[in-house]
Amino acid sequence: MVGVGLRHEHYFDAINNVAPIDFVEVHAENFLSDGGAPRHLLSQARQYYDLSIHATSLGLGSVSPPEPEIVSRIADLCDTMKPFLFSDHACFNRAEVHGKQLHTGDLLPLRFNQASLDILCRHVDLVQNTLGRTLLLENLSSYIPNQNQHFDEFEFLAKLSQKTGCKLLLDLNNLLVNEHNTQVMNGRSVEVTNTVLEKIMNDLRYLSTDMIGEYHLAGTTSVGSTELMIDDHARPVSEPCWSLYSQVLNEFGINPTLIEWDQNLPPWADLTALAMKAKAIQQDIT
Amino acid sequence: MSTETDYQSQFVSAIFNQSKADSVGMQIYKNNWIEGAHNALSISFPTVKILLGDANFRLLCRFACQSIPKKSYNWEEWSIPNTFVTVVSDFLRLQNTTGLNYVAECAKLDEMLFINQKAIDPIIKVDLLNSLGQANPDKTIFTVSKATQLGTFSFPADKVYKHAHLNEGNIAEIQQQLITPSSYFIQVSRSALSPSGVDRSEFRASISPLSRQEFILFDMVNKGHSITSLFETANDMNMDFTAWLGDAISKDVIIGSTTI
Numbered sequence: 153m154v155g156v157g158l159r160h161e162h163y164f165d166a167i168n169n170v171a172p173i174d175f176v177e178v179h180a181e182n183f184l185s186d187g188g189a190p191r192h193l194l195s196q197a198r199q200y201y202d203l204s205i206h207a208t209s210l211g212l213g214s215v216s217p218p219e220p221e222i223v224s225r226i227a228d229l230c231d232t233m234k235p236f237l238f239s240d241h242a243c244f245n246r247a248e249v250h251g252k253q254l255h256t257g258d259l260l261p262l263r264f265n266q267a268s269l270d271i272l273c274r275h276v277d278l279v280q281n282t283l284g285r286t287l288l289l290e291n292l293s294s295y296i297p298n299q300n301q302h303f304d305e306f307e308f309l310a311k312l313s314q315k316t317g318c319k320l321l322l323d324l325n326n327l328l329v330n331e332h333n334t335q336v337m338n339g340r341s342v343e344v345t346n347t348v349l350e351k352i353m354n355d356l357r358y359l360s361t362d363m364i365g366e367y368h369l370a371g372t373t374s375v376g377s378t379e380l381m382i383d384d385h386a387r388p389v390s391e392p393c394w395s396l397y398s399q400v401l402n403e404f405g406i407n408p409t410l411i412e413w414d415q416n417l418p419p420w421a422d423l424t425a426l427a428m429k430a431k432a433i434q435q436d437i438t
Numbered sequence: 439m440s441t442e443t444d445y446q447s448q449f450v451s452a453i454f455n456q457s458k459a460d461s462v463g464m465q466i467y468k469n470n471w472i473e474g475a476h477n478a479l480s481i482s483f484p485t486v487k488i489l490l491g492d493a494n495f496r497l498l499c500r501f502a503c504q505s506i507p508k509k510s511y512n513w514e515e516w517s518i519p520n521t522f523v524t525v526v527s528d529f530l531r532l533q534n535t536t537g538l539n540y541v542a543e544c545a546k547l548d549e550m551l552f553i554n555q556k557a558i559d560p561i562i563k564v565d566l567l568n569s570l571g572q573a574n575p576d577k578t579i580f581t582v583s584k585a586t587q588l589g590t591f592s593f594p595a596d597k598v599y600k601h602a603h604l605n606e607g608n609i610a611e612i613q614q615q616l617i618t619p620s621s622y623f624i625q626v627s628r629s630a631l632s633p634s635g636v637d638r639s640e641f642r643a644s645i646s647p648l649s650r651q652e653f654i655l656f657d658m659v660n661k662g663h664s665i666t667s668l669f670e671t672a673n674d675m676n677m678d679f680t681a682w683l684g685d686a687i688s689k690d691v692i693i694g695s696t697t698i
Contacts (some may be wrong), residue, residue, distance in 0.1 A: 189641035295463035
């Protein structure tokens, strides 16, 4: 299956020019209000495409449990729209500072240690039990050096999947962004070469086929070899990302694959053409 | 070694701190924080953005992030009545701006529109309205759609709103619209959804100026006054109660009735 992120600029195109893709992915937070146009339009789109709901604000790695209101609203959205996938990120997003809860509205990197894993597992269990469905957790892009890690990132995520039964949403662009940024933060300039892709594939060695539930593909604005790369989803899927996709499909098998594009959106037809390219690569693998 | 509580608290604190001695990575997280606010507030307060221009609006977003830090997942917490309007007023005062008070007033209108757009869709309760003929008017109140709101402005905010969106950035032209009566009543309402087709206009709220008499009647409905009380007040004001009610029903403002 292949799909694209459905953003509001494309709502009417998606309904009026139905594309030969399998599914669309929407951000949960845009559809949590009681009424209005978004839910109505999503219901219309739902007639033509399967649906994946991607949340960005549960912050399941935060020390405090997820806010009951958002879990309840997401449960209502899932009950109504019946997505075949529901996902969020392996991250935290809020903390108590000087006695007050502050929410950043962002996806902040966890430390990969046992305490962090225990918190994340507890909150994933809570959400899975409330929603009555398997959750997919996405690997993050990060802009700071890893601190006090006991596990490698994918060792941590594999343990999460083993303990909770959740699946992983493998974002291949985030892997490339992180590899670039790690090299830059270590004072090395970067070029994406086969060696980089081999290193990423080696990083994924902790995962097994049954742990992965979806792939995300994206592109980012290019930067100099000594600058940090920001995961802005503002460009077509990069060539290294396509290469990595082929390798990952060979290693872990075919899973629903989404083209993520959030800024400087292309025309609907160009966006969906990228999904069809992903489908062609899937067919080559089989 | 620090606990996860310490790590997360220090990370979030660093984002909210105004220190300039950050790593490039931390600057990215700080920038994301402001951009998140900018994106959310651009959607909920588009007229304020037009009136201030993008650069000043970004400063306003930064000021809002510092003065009313977000506490929950929901960016809409800044649309709680008067929250952001107060921030806009404080921002303008600190910037030593003069003659821009109408920006805060337009923030109030943006806020009404945003709340309206997110409100539950009005569905006419046909049976309840049909039974009005048999209802005891002393013990019956009307139900107003949650997608309807009333506001009082010191200028014709509906005209300023339309003008701002048609002539983005032309503040001089907009100011021409501000020579007005001191109390201007507005109703923001969104009609029921049509079950067929997709028509963007069906979801768009309309901004209607109200007469003082109409405002009084709607305000009484909101406060739960009985039909008898509304009828008597309309008579006292020499208003045609039936015509007013028919108009309110046809526009999906009054959507039902309840016996108390």
